Amino acid sequence: MLTTLIRRELLDNLMTFRFAAALFIMLLLIVANTAVLIEDYERRLADYNTAVKTHQQKLREKKNYMAGLAEEIKLARPPNPLSIFNVGLDKRLGNSVSAAHDLVPTLWDAFTHGADNPLFNIFTAIDIVFIFEVVLSLMALIFAYDAIAGEHERGTLRLVLTNSIRRGYILLAKYISAMLCLLVPLVMSLLLALILLTTATAVALSTDDFLRIGGIVLASLAYLSVFYLIGMLISAATRRTSTALIVSMFAWGFLVLVYPNVILVATDPPEDPRARRDTAFEQIEQLWTEFDRERLKFLHNDLVPGEEPDLGIHGYGSVGADFNSSRRTLRYYYWISIQYSEVGPRGETLVPHAQNYFRFLVPLMIKTAEQTWHVRDAALKDIYGQQAAVDRMWLNLSPIGMYDAATQAWAGTDWGSIQDFFVAARQWRRALVNYLYDTEVYAAREWFLSDKAEADWSTLPPFSYQRSGIAVNAQRAVPHLFLLVLTNFVLFMAIFLVFVRSEV
Amino acid sequence: MIWHIATREIYENLNSLRFGLTTLLLLALMLTNAVVHLREHPKRMQKYHDAVAESLNSLRDRADNLYELVRRGPGRLYKTPSSLHFCAEGGEAFLPNVVHGGSGDWGWASGLRSIWRLKYPTVTPNVDNIEPDITKVDWGFIVGYVLSLIALLFTFDAIAGERESGTLRLMLANAIPRHTVLLGKFLGALISLLIPFTLATLMNLLVISMSRSVQLTAGEWGRLGIIFIIAILYVCLFLALGLLVSARVQRSAVSLVILLLTWVGLVVFMPNTLASIASGFSSPMSSDEYRKRRKEIGSELRKKYDTYDAEQPERRRRELAEYVTEEAQLQERLNQEHLAQQLEQVREARSITRISPVAMVQHLFEAFAGTGFERHRQFLQNVRPYARQFQKFVIETDRHDAESLHVVGVREGMSQKKVAMEAIPKFKDTLDLGRDFNTAAMDLLLLVLFLIVLLLGAYLAFVRVEI
Numbered sequence: 023m024l025t026t027l028i029r030r031e032l033l034d035n036l037m038t039f040r041f042a043a044a045l046f047i048m049l050l051l052i053v054a055n056t057a058v059l060i061e062d063y064e065r066r067l068a069d070y071n072t073a074v075k076t077h078q079q080k081l082r083e084k085k086n087y088m089a090g091l092a093e094e095i096k097l098a099r100p101p102n103p104l105s106i107f108n109v110g111l112d113k114r115l116g117n118s119v120s121a122a123h124d125l126v127p128t129l130w131d132a133f134t135h136g137a138d139n140p141l142f143n144i145f146t147a148i149d150i151v152f153i154f155e156v157v158l159s160l161m162a163l164i165f166a167y168d169a170i171a172g173e174h175e176r177g178t179l180r181l182v183l184t185n186s187i188r189r190g191y192i193l194l195a196k197y198i199s200a201m202l203c204l205l206v207p208l209v210m211s212l213l214l215a216l217i218l219l220t221t222a223t224a225v226a227l228s229t230d231d232f233l234r235i236g237g238i239v240l241a242s243l244a245y246l247s248v249f250y251l252i253g254m255l256i257s258a259a260t261r262r263t264s265t266a267l268i269v270s271m272f273a274w275g276f277l278v279l280v281y282p283n284v285i286l287v288a289t290d291p292p293e294d295p296r297a298r299r300d301t302a303f304e305q306i307e308q309l310w311t312e313f314d315r316e317r318l319k320f321l322h323n324d325l326v327p328g329e330e331p332d333l334g335i336h337g338y339g340s341v342g343a344d345f346n347s348s349r350r351t352l353r354y355y356y357w358i359s360i361q362y363s364e365v366g367p368r369g370e371t372l373v374p375h376a377q378n379y380f381r382f383l384v385p386l387m388i389k390t391a392e393q394t395w396h397v398r399d400a401a402l403k404d405i406y407g408q409q410a411a412v413d414r415m416w417l418n419l420s421p422i423g424m425y426d427a428a429t430q431a432w433a434g435t436d437w438g439s440i441q442d443f444f445v446a447a448r449q450w451r452r453a454l455v456n457y458l459y460d461t462e463v464y465a466a467r468e469w470f471l472s473d474k475a476e477a478d479w480s481t482l483p484p485f486s487y488q489r490s491g492i493a494v495n496a497q498r499a500v501p502h503l504f505l506l507v508l509t510n511f512v513l514f515m516a517i518f519l520v521f522v523r524s525e526v
Numbered sequence: 527m528i529w530h531i532a533t534r535e536i537y538e539n540l541n542s543l544r545f546g547l548t549t550l551l552l553l554a555l556m557l558t559n560a561v562v563h564l565r566e567h568p569k570r571m572q573k574y575h576d577a578v579a580e581s582l583n584s585l586r587d588r589a590d591n592l593y594e595l596v597r598r599g600p601g602r603l604y605k606t607p608s609s610l611h612f613c614a615e616g617g618e619a620f621l622p623n624v625v626h627g628g629s630g631d632w633g634w635a636s637g638l639r640s641i642w643r644l645k646y647p648t649v650t651p652n653v654d655n656i657e658p659d660i661t662k663v664d665w666g667f668i669v670g671y672v673l674s675l676i677a678l679l680f681t682f683d684a685i686a687g688e689r690e691s692g693t694l695r696l697m698l699a700n701a702i703p704r705h706t707v708l709l710g711k712f713l714g715a716l717i718s719l720l721i722p723f724t725l726a727t728l729m730n731l732l733v734i735s736m737s738r739s740v741q742l743t744a745g746e747w748g749r750l751g752i753i754f755i756i757a758i759l760y761v762c763l764f765l766a767l768g769l770l771v772s773a774r775v776q777r778s779a780v781s782l783v784i785l786l787l788t789w790v791g792l793v794v795f796m797p798n799t800l801a802s803i804a805s806g807f808s809s810p811m812s813s814d815e816y817r818k819r820r821k822e823i824g825s826e827l828r829k830k831y832d833t834y835d836a837e838q839p840e841r842r843r844r845e846l847a848e849y850v851t852e853e854a855q856l857q858e859r860l861n862q863e864h865l866a867q868q869l870e871q872v873r874e875a876r877s878i879t880r881i882s883p884v885a886m887v888q889h890l891f892e893a894f895a896g897t898g899f900e901r902h903r904q905f906l907q908n909v910r911p912y913a914r915q916f917q918k919f920v921i922e923t924d925r926h927d928a929e930s931l932h933v934v935g936v937r938e939g940m941s942q943k944k945v946a947m948e949a950i951p952k953f954k955d956t957l958d959l960g961r962d963f964n965t966a967a968m969d970l971l972l973l974v975l976f977l978i979v980l981l982l983g984a985y986l987a988f989v990r991v992e993i
Contacts, residue, residue, distance in 0.1 A: 040783040047787045051795055058802040072814070116653040130654045138812045139868045140648040144617030144899060145801035145875065146661075156794050164783055264683070265543055267782065271679055272547045279671055280555065283661045287562045351654070410656045417658055426658075437656050 023187060027195030028202075035165065035203040044161045045207045051153050052211040056218045059106045059149060064224040066101040066113070073098045073118060073135035081479055085472030087463050088380075090479065091122045092357060097450065097485050098135060099443045102434055103225050106215075107238055108151040108426070110435025119447055123455055124387045126395035127447045129440070130351040130402055150215055151429045154242050155422055158208065159249040159278055163270045165200050166253025170521065171266045189522050197250070197514075204246055212239060230492045237432035237499055244506040245425040249274075251513035258520045281420045286413050295405040299349065302401030306354045306394050310345060313356065313390040320382050324375065352398045356387065360470045377465050384464035388455055410437065424506045431499035434489050438498050446487045453483040527702055528710045535714025539680070545718060548676050552726035555668045560733040562663070563612035568739040570607045577604050577624070582952070590944045592923060593937045599627035599642030600916050605905045606955040608896035610746055612734065613753055614888065615662040616898025622649045625909045641850045641935055643858035644913050646865045646906075666891045669757045670884040673723060674764045674793055678785045680715045681768025683778035685988065690778060708769065708988045712981075715765050720758065727754065745959065749894045756894070759973055760887045764789075766980035773988040796882035804875035810867035816860070823856045847935035865906070872899060883976060886969045893966035896957045900965045905955055912953045919951055 035041060077096040084090035098118045105112040116132025125131065173179035182192060216235070219225050227235075253270050260266045343358040365373065417423030430436035458464055461481075468475045539545050581601040588594035605623040627642040661667055688694035697707060731750070734740055742750075768785060775781040811819075831849040876899060879885035892898030924930050924941045933939025 039780050043783050043787055047791060051791070051799075054799055055795070055802075058799060061806060062802065076814070111656065114653075114659075115656070129656070132653060134650060134653055139805075139810050139871055140650055141620065141868050141872045141899075142801075142805060142875070143620040143650075144872065145805075145879075146659075146798050147802065148795065148798045153795070156790060160786055160790060164786065168779070263779075264687075267779075268542075268544045268547070268679060271675070271786075272544070272551065275672060275675055276551065279675075280551065283663050283667070284555065284558050286658070286660050287663060288558050406654070406656060410658070413658055440656075 024191055024195055027187070027191060028199045031196055031199035032202060035200060040161075040164050041203060041206075044157070044164070045210065048153075048157055048161075048207040048211045049214060051157065052150065052215050053218070055148055055153060056106065056150065056215045060218060060222045060225060062147075063101060063103060063106055064222070067224050069135060070098055070100050070117070077118075084479075085468075085476045086360075087466075087469045087477045088358065088360065090477055092124075092359070095122050095454075096120055097127070097447050097487075099440075099487065102439075102489065103219075103227060104231060104234055104433035105149070105435050106219065106225075107149060107235065108429040108433045108435055109147055109149045110430040110433060111437060111440050112433075112435040113147065115440055119444065121447050121451045121454070123384065123451070123458055124355055124391045125353075126391055126398075126451060127444060128395075128399065128402060129444055130406075131353065132444075151238070151242075151426065151433075153211075154208070154245070155425060156278060158204070158242065158246050159422070160274060161207065162200075162204060162246050162249035163253040163274050165204060166250045167257055167266045167270045168263045169196050169200065169254050170257040171261050171263045172257075174261050175263055190518060193254075193514075193518060193521055197247075197254070200250055201243075201247060204250065205243070208239070208242060208246065233492050234432050234434070234495055237496065238429050241425055241428040241432065241499070241503055241506065244428075244503060244510060245421060247510050248421045248506060248513065251510060251517060252277075255513055255517045255520065258517050258524065261524070277420055278422055282417055282422055285416045285419075289413075289416060295409075298401060298404050299352065302352055302397055303347075303349055303354075305397045306352060307347070309390055309393050309397070310354050310356065313386060314345075316386060317383060321379070324378065352401055354394060355391070358470075365471065365473060373467060373471070376470065377467065380469055381462070381465035384458065384469075388458075418502070418505065421506065421509060424502045424509070428499045428502035428506065431502065432495055434495055436498060439490060439495070442490050442494075443487055447485075450483065450485045457481075457483055527706050528713065531697075531702075531707060531710025532714040532717065535684075535711055536718045539714065539718035540721075544676075544679055545722065548719070549722035549725065551672065551676075552668070552722050553729060555663060555672060556726035556730035557733065559612055559663050559665065559668065560730045563734060564737050564740060567607075567609065567611060570611070574604060574607050574623075577602065585950065586947050589947045589950060592920060592943070592945055593940045595945065595950070596641050596920050596934060596940070597639055600912075600950070600953060602626040603909050603912070603953045604955070605902070606957070608901070608957070609740060609742060610749060610753075610895035611664075611897055612730075613665040613750070613895035614891035614897050615664040615666070616888075616892040616895070616901065618897055620649060621899065621902045622647050625906065627913075638846055638850065638936070641854045643854040643861070644909065645861055664891075665753065665757070665895075666888045669760060669891075670887050671793060673719075673757070673761055674884065675789060677715075677719060677761050677764035678768045678782075678789055680719055681711075681765050682772055682782040682785050684711045684715060684769055685772040686775050686778040686781045687772075689776065704989050705985055708773075708985060712762075712765060712769060712984075715768075716758075716762060719761060719765070723757070723761070749896075749959070753891055753894050756887060756890045756970070756973070759977060760883065763883055763973065763977045763980060766977060766984050770980055770984040770987055773984060773991055792882050793884045797879045797885040797888075800879045800881065801875040804878040805871065808867075808871050808874060810871050811864050816864050819860055820857065823860065824853070827853050827856070843931075843936055843939055844933055847933045847939055850935040869903060869906075880969065880972060883973065886973050886976075889969045890966050890973070893962045893969070896962070900962075901957075904957070904961060908955050909953070912951070915951050919949075923949070 073096075077094065077098065081090050081094040084094055096118050097120075101117070102112045115129060116134055118135045119127040119129075119132040121127040170179070173182070183189070212235075219227065252273060253266075256269045256273065257263075257266045260269060343356070345354070345356050347354040414423075414427065418427060427436065431438070463469055463477075466475075468477050581604065585601045588598055603625045607623070611618075625644060625646055627644055683690075685694065688697070698704070735742055767788070768781075771784050771788075772778070772781045775784065827849060831845055876885070876889065880889070889898075889900070893900055921934055923945060924932060924934055927941035927943050929943075930941035931939045
């Protein structure tokens with residue numbers, strides 16, 4: 023019985039003009055945009071490769087360790103090929119970060135390589151998921167508005183119900199057949215996108231990536247179904263096609279255009295986190311004051327009396343050292359710059375003294391930097407992270423928000439996945455620190471001078487960043503996907519109740 | 527007769543569900559817009575005034591020495607925020623609101639410092655912004671996206687619906703010319719759409735003008751009037767599109783599907799897709815190349831002026847002054863070129879997006895609200911003559927001092943007298959409606975052209991159609 027019903031509905035839907043039109047516009051949009059998106063990805067990949075190369079080259083130009091570590095260690099984040107599906111935060115957030123023994127990297131130290139025309143940001147980028155968000159939801163509503171109201175008006179509903187068919191079956195048949203119809207444009211456009219992706223040489227997709235795309239399809243299905251059910255609910259409740267149509271369109275406008283854009287500005291912004299920032303900054307400042315006190319104590323007690331800013335080495339060059347800080351990002355550090363091309367005879371006698379100084383200073387710097395990070399991490403999470411989390415929660419109240427979050431998680435362009443990069447950067451820094459401890463290069467002459475021996479950058483631990491495994495993606499996507507499915511379920515129950523109790 | 531049909535349409539619409547929903551939606555959006563503006567605008571103005579005051583203070587600090595003025599310039603130059611920001615946000619977050627000079631880098635001879643030149647900073651507000659991405663709800667959004675969709679919902683069944691119910695045949699059986707019917711329908715839809723829109727706009731303006739923190743001048747009210755008229759033109763365009771499709775198609779459901787998909791293409795996707803495609807047409811100087819060329823200029827100049835002769839301190843001083851002046855000029859020219867190429871790329875992309883009416887209307891709103899890209903270009907155009915004026919002022923002041931050696935660019939060569947703070951020209955960022963109108967003329971023309979074509983199309987379609 024169910025199959026008969028489904029077949030009838032399918033034939034009804036497939037032969038319509040709306041189906042052909044929807045398919046056409048979907049394919050057109052996907053092809054045009056995927057081509058642009060692939061080009062954009064290729065450009066970002068090229069930027070990334072140049073950035074990595076120049077970073078290495080600049081590092082090799084530095085002849086002593088201190089200068090190189092202070093200025094030229096930059097870790098770059100490769101662009102995510104799945105950002106073609108949902109760009110999320112991948113393109114927007116900083117994609118290069120400095121990391122060194124005296125700086126534990128966070129997102130707030132990041133900057134961008136590449137970004138050639140920052141003015142171009144006034145145009146918003148479109149990704150495949152955005153097309154789905156807009157077109158699929160609209161299509162679902164166009165298919166659904168007359169599902170029940172139409173039959174009601176034409177009187178066929180009464181005919182169908184005179185047979186001994188359970189009302190739930192009719193609903194189910196309508197739902198399944200419409201979803202099958204709607205799947206066609208979805209799958210066809212995805213196939214087209216995939217064909218374009220695989221023909222592009224720069225985009226290399228792994229098996230995991232295909233699974234991730236599968237996850238995106240799953241989320242798209244759930245999203246599509248939410249809108250179909252919304253349309254059906256309206257259709258069942260209003261019982262007139264013209265009313266159902268108008269209500270559906272307004273519902274679409276509200277859910278897709280209005281709610282996601284209005285809700286974040288309409289909800290009150292939190293009070294200025296200045297107090298939190300100030301306390302954290304003071305704490306950090308204190309850590310570095312303590313650092314300075316110990317540093318001065320050491321200089322006071324060592325063999326060469328007094329503190330000499332140039333470490334007593336006289337030669338041709340310049341020396342500088344000072345504290346530097348930024349209150350906005352809670353960054354605080356101590357920089358030393360020594361540029362000697364030549365050390366005089368009196369300076370030569372003082373080199374061991376300077377080596378001794380650094381043997382003491384660098385571990386202290388490492389320790390203070392790590393202590394700073396603990397304060398900083400917590401504070402930055404409070405100041406920026408909390409607000410973003412609240413905003414995401416508000417967005418998650420609409421289907422478009424859930425869908426966006428789920429696909430971002432699958433694509434690996436969500437906040438969590440971007441954080442993975444910084445976690446990797448911090449792990450690399452840990453390896454660097456271990457390397458420094460093991461080799462004790464900070465007590466060597468080439469730490470700050472490059473006249474006799476030069477820094478050997480090739481023995482530094484290599485940095486590599488792998489996107490997190492698919493299990494992690496799935497774990498991040500599941501809550502949002504669950505919400506979507508739950509919404510589906512609730513909507514279906516609501517339709518069932520409305521339809522069963524309605525008189526024909 | 528037109529009025530007869532129009533009033534019939536209006537009465538029908540006033541009682542309809544879509545009218546109620548439209549009123550509700552527009553009111554909610556417009557009120558949100560007003561509330562957000564009242565919350566944000568005073569903050570924005572405060573920030574601007576603070577920044578300008580700080581810039582003037584730092585200018586005062588170095589005003590007593592002419593050399594310091596040459597070296598560090600007039601300070602940061604800020605763009606005045608528009609008080610019509612609520613009409614069009616214009617992607618201002620991505621446009622810098624300041625031009626600063628900056629005494630570049632250290633000179634290479636001892637005690638020599640490079641002098642002030644114009645530098646154009648960039649803003650990348652998103653580098654550490656983890657908030658979700660949203661579109662700002664300004665008038666441009668409300669009119670461009672929401673109102674255009676509603677306009678289609680008001681007209682999709684205007685003719686197709688009557689044809690389905692058979693009333694069209696009845697109406698045409700009377701001796702009414704077809705264009706009268708069409709015009710009546712058009713006016714009816716327009717007026718019934720304008721009622722909620724005007725109501726919502728008035729509420730919005732009422733809330734904004736009642737607040738004490740935001741003051742609108744007479745000129746700004748005029749601009750608001752122009753913006754309102756543009757909005758009406760834009761709505762007419764979509765009403766005409768709706769009538770065109772409705773007249774051509776037999777069933778209203780089909781008409782709606784066509785209209786919605788056209789809308790999605792024209793409004794949602796076209797502007798951004800076209801902009802992305804257009805971005806590939808030209809490639810401005812990359813930041814790496816810019817840095818490379820900057821370095822080259824520095825090293826070439828050093829080679830040119832590296833003729834140290836201890837015997838002739840007089841000549842040497844003159845040479846060093848020439849060096850710093852030339853360096854500043856060349857670097858400024860490079861900065862200018864870099865900026866011009868970036869601006870050109872964006873301008874090109876924007877002119878291509880004009881195919882989409884929503885881009886047109888947003889450009890127009892920006893032009894009359896004094897925000898966005900064109901406004902940014904105006905600001906940059908204001909800055910340049912001011913920089914020249916400032917440099918001229920310094921040279922003039924130096925010339926008036928008889929004791930000075932008139933070697934502008936090095937400390938010893940310049941007037942040591944105090945400079946009166948009042949005499950220094952100050953930067954004033956102005957907004958010129960005449961110039962705005964020029965930038966907007968093209969968009970306005972296109973909009974009207976679009977409208978005429980669509981109206982004619984609707985007329986032809988309706989006249990030739992068989993009932």
